[in-house]
Amino acid sequence: MNHDDLPKWSARAAAWAQDYHASLRDRPVRPAVIPGSIREALPETAPDQPEPMERIFDDFEAIVPGAMTHWQHPRFFAYFPSNASPASMLAEQLANAISAQCMLWQTSPAATEIEERMIQWLRAAMGLPAGVTGTIHDSATTATLSAVLTMRERALGWAGLAEGLSGQPRLRIYASDQTHSSIDKAVRLAGIGQDNLVKVKTRDDLSMDPDALATAIAADRAAGYVPAGVVFCIGGTSVGAIDRIEDCLPVVEAEDLYTHVDAAWAGSAMICPEFQPLWAGAERCDSIVFNPHKWLGVQFDCSVQFLRDPAPQIRTLGLRPDYLETLESSDINDFNEWTVPLGRRFRALKLWFVLRAYGLEGLRARLRNHVAWVGELADRLRDIPELEIVTEPRLALFSFAHRAGDAATEALIQKVNADGRVYLTQTRHKGRFVIRMTAGSFDCTRDDVMMVNTVLREMLA
Ligand SMILES: *Cc1c(COP(=O)(O)O)cnc(C)c1O
Numbered sequence: 001m002n003h004d005d006l007p008k009w010s011a012r013a014a015a016w017a018q019d020y021h022a023s024l025r026d027r028p029v030r031p032a033v034i035p036g037s038i039r040e041a042l043p044e045t046a047p048d049q050p051e052p053m054e055r056i057f058d059d060f061e062a063i064v065p066g067a068m069t070h071w072q073h074p075r076f077f078a079y080f081p082s083n084a085s086p087a088s089m090l091a092e093q094l095a096n097a098i099s100a101q102c103m104l105w106q107t108s109p110a111a112t113e114i115e116e117r118m119i120q121w122l123r124a125a126m127g128l129p130a131g132v133t134g135t136i137h138d139s140a141t142t143a144t145l146s147a148v149l150t151m152r153e154r155a156l157g158w159a160g161l162a163e164g165l166s167g168q169p170r171l172r173i174y175a176s177d178q179t180h181s182s183i184d185k186a187v188r189l190a191g192i193g194q195d196n197l198v199k200v201k202t203r204d205d206l207s208m209d210p211d212a213l214a215t216a217i218a219a220d221r222a223a224g225y226v227p228a229g230v231v232f233c234i235g236g237t238s239v240g241a242i243d244r245i246e247d248c249l250p251v252v253e254a255e256d257l258y259t260h261v262d263a264a265w266a267g268s269a270m271i272c273p274e275f276q277p278l279w280a281g282a283e284r285c286d287s288i289v290f291n292p293h294k295w296l297g298v299q300f301d302c303s304v305q306f307l308r309d310p311a312p313q314i315r316t317l318g319l320r321p322d323y324l325e326t327l328e329s330s331d332i333n334d335f336n337e338w339t340v341p342l343g344r345r346f347r348a349l350k351l352w353f354v355l356r357a358y359g360l361e362g363l364r365a366r367l368r369n370h371v372a373w374v375g376e377l378a379d380r381l382r383d384i385p386e387l388e389i390v391t392e393p394r395l396a397l398f399s400f401a402h403r404a405g406d407a408a409t410e411a412l413i414q415k416v417n418a419d420g421r422v423y424l425t426q427t428r429h430k431g432r433f434v435i436r437m438t439a440g441s442f443d444c445t446r447d448d449v450m451m452v453n454t455v456l457r458e459m460l461a
Contacts, residue, residue: 001053005053009053009057010093012057016061017089020065021072021443024070024072024073024074024443025073025074025075025448027070027073028420028421029069029070029073029075029076029078029420029421029422029423030069030070030417030420030423031066031067031068031069033067037067038063038067041063042063069423071083071084071441072084072441072442072443073423073441074441074443074444074445074448075421075422075423075441075444075448075451075452076423076441077422077423077424077437077438077439077449077452078423078424078425078436078438079237079425079438080237080264080265080294080295080438080440081294081295081438081439081440081441082293082294082299082300083294083295083296083297083299083440083441083442084297084298084299084300084442085297085298085299085354085357085358085442086357087297087350087353087354087356087357087358088297088298088299088350088353088354089299090353091349091350091352091353091354092299092349092350094349095345095346095347095349095350098346100346101343101344102115102335102344102345102346103324103334103335103336103342103343103344104324104334104335104336105332105333105334106332108344108346111344111346111348111349112332112333112334112335114348114349114351114352115135115136115335115347115348116133116333117348117352118136118304118348118351118352118355119133119134119135119136119304119306120133121355122271122292122304122306122351122355123306125271125360126267126270126271126276127270127273127276127283128282128283128288128306129283131308132283132306132307132308133306133307133310134304134305134306134307134310135304135305135307135310135335135338135339136302136303136304136305136335136344136347136348136351137289137303137304137305137339137340138301138303138341138345138347139291139301139303140180140182140262140264140289140290140291140303141182141185141186142303142339142340142341143287143289143303143305144182144183144186144231144260144262144289145182145185145186145189145190145340146287146305146313146316146317146338146339146340147186147229147231147258147260147286147287147289147305147313148173148183148186148187148190148192148229148231148260149186149190149316149317150258150286150287150312150313150316150317151171151173151228151229151257151258151260152171152190152191152192152228152316153312153315153316154228154229154258154312154316155171155226155227155228155229155258156168156169156171156226158315158316160191161316165191169224169225169226170196170224170225170226171192171196171225171226171227171228172196172197172198172217172220172225172226172227172228173187173192173196173197173198173228173229173230173231174197174198174200174213174216174217174227174229174230174231174257175197175198175199175200175208175230175231175232175233176199176200176201176202176206176207176208176232176233176236176241176243177199177200177201177202178202178206178233178236178238178239178241178243179199179231179233179236179262180233180236180237180262180264182262182264183197183231183262184197192228196225198216198220200212200213200216202241205242205244206236206239206241206242206391207241207242207243207244207247208232208233208243208244208247208248210247210248210250210251213230213248213251213252214251217251217255217257227255227257228257228258229257229258229259229260230248230252230257230258230259230260231259231260231261231262232245232248232259232260232261232262232282232285233261233262234261234262234263234266234267234278234279234282235263235264235265235266235267235269235394235395235397237264237265237427238427238428238429238436239390239391239394239397239398239399239427239429239434239436240265240266240391240394240395240397240398241394242266242278242279242394244280244281245261245279245280245281245282245284245285246280246281248281249281249284253284258286258287258312259284259285259286259287260285260286260287260288260289261279261282261285261287261288261289262289263279263282263288263289263290264289264290264291264294264303265290265291265294265295265397266278266279266290266394266395267279267288267289267290267291267304268290268291268292268294268295268296268363268367269295269367269371269395270290271296271360271363271364271367272364272367272368275395278395284308285308286307286308286309286312287305287306287307287308287313288305288306289303289304289305289306290303290304291303291304292304292351292354294440295367295370295396295440296354296363297354297358297363297366297442298350298351298354299350301345301347302347302350302351307338310338313338314337314338317337317338317339317340318336318337318338319337320334320337324336366442367396369446370395370396370439370440370444370449371393371395371396373396373439373444373446373449373450374393374395374396374397374398374437374438374439374449375393376446376449376450377437377449377450377452377453378392378393378398378400378437380450380453381400381452381453381456384453384456384457384460385403386402386403386404386408386460387400387401387402387403387456387460388400388401388402388403390429390432390434391429391434396438396439396440397436397437397438398436398437399427399429399434399435399436399437400434400435400437401432401433401434401435406432406433409426409433409434409435410426410433412435412456412459412460413425413426413435415459416435416455416456416459419455419458419459421451421455422451422452422455424436424437424452437452
């Protein structure tokens with residue numbers, strides 16, 4: 001295949017994509033696949049000779065779509081969504097065609113400056129103050145790792161980068177017991193150690209208890225540890241826990257700790273002014289991450305990190321060897337200095353396309369619908385005598401269980417998912433096995449959400 005063949009195959013891929021999306025409601029959300037069967041369908045070694053694209057494309061159609069979980073299915077209600085809008089898909093095609101490596105301004109002037117502008121657009125839309133800047137990462141995990149590394153170095157007076165961690169004081173990071181495992185991963189990878197991530201207990205509303213935070217910090221100081229930072233949770237993955245950041249900030253600010261907010265899923269909702277009170281205080285935090293690739297219609301991967309002051313993170317992550325020096329310039333950002341990998345994709349393009357193609361109002365309407373429909377569904381499930389709402393809707397997420405106990409709940413979710421019309425996942429809440437329900441696919445309708453009610457009633461009949 002050469003460049004002359006690309007238009008023909010691109011057209012075929014686009015036609016295929018349209019059929020695929022149009023057919024999603026007729027497919028089970030999750031395929032019935034036997035582990036190993038896809039591997040078996042592929043030869044054991046790579047071909048020595050070129051193969052015609054016709055055959056490669058045929059094999060793609062025969063092997064791949066039927067063996068994928070369809071994340072863009074309108075009735076994908078599992079995990080969190082990873083929703084992709086057509087405008088985002090188009091932008092990715094163009095970014096692919098250019099295939100730039102956007103590590104420096106001079107390797108990608110447009111990518112760098114569109115990224116700057118997109119951060120500014122989102123900052124304003126989400127109610128964050130002027131002066132907040134930021135960058136785009138591949139994932140919230142990487143953004144959180146960047147923030148935790150910055151916490152570490154700030155607390156060590158930037159000694160860890162050169163000297164390593166042995167002989168340094170023992171650092172402590174604080175987060176609620178509702179935070180995502182990416183925080184645990186970050187403290188492990190940062191060399192701080194899992195044992196130094198203090199899981200602060202939560203109040204009845206699942207928000208971090210500020211008194212417990214203050215007590216933990218005081219005890220740690222008394223024991224000779226060095227408190228370094230706090231990670232707040234806005235929309236926990238399990239049941240959507242939301243820290244009341246404002247309640248904790250007096251403690252955090254008195255202790256001069258670095259703050260990071262993990263709003264990976266819920267952050268997208270903050271383009272709606274009525275949801276912004278949920279993260280009141282985030283504007284005073286040092287770092288915030290949210291994933292447009294979860295709920296804003298910008299496909300994976302695209303994770304935005306806002307920074308109140310980028311300098312500490314750049315000082316932590318930035319390296320400028322001679323061969324990366326940009327001559328003759330000021331007033332530019334070399335975004336690799338803000339992130340872990342050197343190489344960077346042109347992720348800002350799809351943000352630009354999506355924000356323009358739907359407008360903030362179009363995106364807000366979608367988010368509001370998801371929240372409203374999920375709330376309506378929860379109300380319908382309250383009328384099913386066998387079921388109990390365990391955690392109330394937080395934005396577009398709630399959890400429920402069978403009143404007969406964990407075994408009945410587990411049997412129910414297995415039946416629902418085997419049916420295939422909807423796809424739900426489970427978690428444990430306060431020791432109890434519960435089913436999570438969250439909506440956010442880009443093409444999801446009210447009927448799609450209400451299908452959960454239909455399927456549950458059938459399965460319980
Ligand atoms: C999904 C999620 C993450 C991880 O996001 P990645 O981009 O996949 O790393 C972290 N925190 C929360 C709250 C999440 O929902």
